[in-house]
Amino acid sequence: MNNQTNQSHKSGFISIIGRPNVGKSTFLNRVIGQKIAIMSDKPQTTRNKIQGVYTKSDSQMIFIDTPGIHKPKHKLGDFMVKTATNALREVDCILFMVNAEEGYGRGDEFIIEKLKGIQTPIFLVINKIDRIHPDQLLQMIEQYKEMVDFKEIVPISALEGNNVDRLLEQIEKYLPEGPQYYPADQVTDHPERFIISEMIREKVLHLTREEIPHSIAVVIDKIERDQGKDMIRVMATIMVERDSQKGIVIGKRGALLKEVGKRSREDIENLLGSKVFLELWVKVQKDWRNKMSNLRDFGFREDDY
Incomplete structure (x- = not known):
């Protein structure tokens, strides 16, 4: 201050x-x-x-x-x-x-x-x-x-x-007079897991057709540093609502999912300042947008607001 x-x-x-x-x-x-x-x-x-x-x-x-x-x-x-x-x-x-x-x-x-x-x-x-x-x-x-x-x-x-x-x-x-709430070098209050999941979701949105956007959620399963190599391993699951959407996200011979992974990895490496090994899975969770238990699991918590 x-x-x-x-x-x-x-x-x-x-x-x-x-x-x-x-x-x-x-x-x-x-x-x-x-x-x-x-x-x-x-x-x-x-x-x-x-x-x-x-x-x-x-x-x-x-x-x-x-x-x-x-x-x-x-x-x-x-x-x-x-x-x-x-x-x-x-x-x-x-x-x-x-x-x-x-x-x-x-x-x-x-x-x-x-x-x-x-x-x-x-x-x-x-x-x-x-x-x-x-x-x-x-x-x-x-x-x-x-x-x-x-x-x-x-x-x-x-x-x-x-x-x-x-x-x-x-x-x-x-603005009123007030304290500096966050350190000068902090740009967001969101944890890294959330930002990484958003980066992956963004790439899916950019690369898929109209029926996908609101039907996907990204869950970060694990982030761990590989001590043997100077690398961070990120494991994430892309949730969709229907089998047909799973096929779209994976793409022909896995091409679309591979491209999602490549683009996401570049952003995540910039965020973390480290080499990243990114593993992505796609899973069907039928009608998740209408189920409160799924919404809570995927990070949408009403009590946060």
Whole structure:
């Protein structure tokens, strides 16, 4: 902390909320400077709160990335929406992120209803501005301004990095004086097991077709250091709901699973700073998204929120 100076230290918790696929995880990864949140062009990829910690000499921002709010179709969906709305409580600032390309939609209506009556400062963050004409941006700002009393409206491109620094400066103005909650070199409160499972799940999402995304979970069975070699062994199981999905994830002669393993291993080695031997299995657990016992086994715990 900054005990050497007279300047006060500011810190606080910032919730990022928005429809699926507006770029919340891309933004979080941009701010933190390394990959801690899963990124995919398929909606509803973030299932748990992910805290990213951004530390400067005089401030610390703890970001909470939430599942994109959507109308739930099963117990996992209920869990995801509950997680997102709970994240609005007891934070110091809320970033309501919208996709400039898509504009206002029914999903925004649902979120705006949740935001009404909340006393916390709310920012409107319009993401993906690199993909639209400035005139469209002005129209969007006028449209959203009518709906909620936003403290700030900040257009950004999380992917390109445009205006992200300005957004951080604006957030800092609204943070209370407070301690440094995490060490300066810590970027997330999630254990490594969780981040590794997310990295593997991301690769499956990138490499498979539409019927897979929401039907998979990744369970880390074991992480151990091989003392004989300078290597870490990671054993993980990819859970799917149907036999047909198992075939898709494995691929012809195991080709797709091999590619998932290759791409995941590169990310995991960067995370752990060590050579990694990764073993992957695929297992069918029928209808796991509707079974609370499975949801708990796979790390979705309601009492965490």
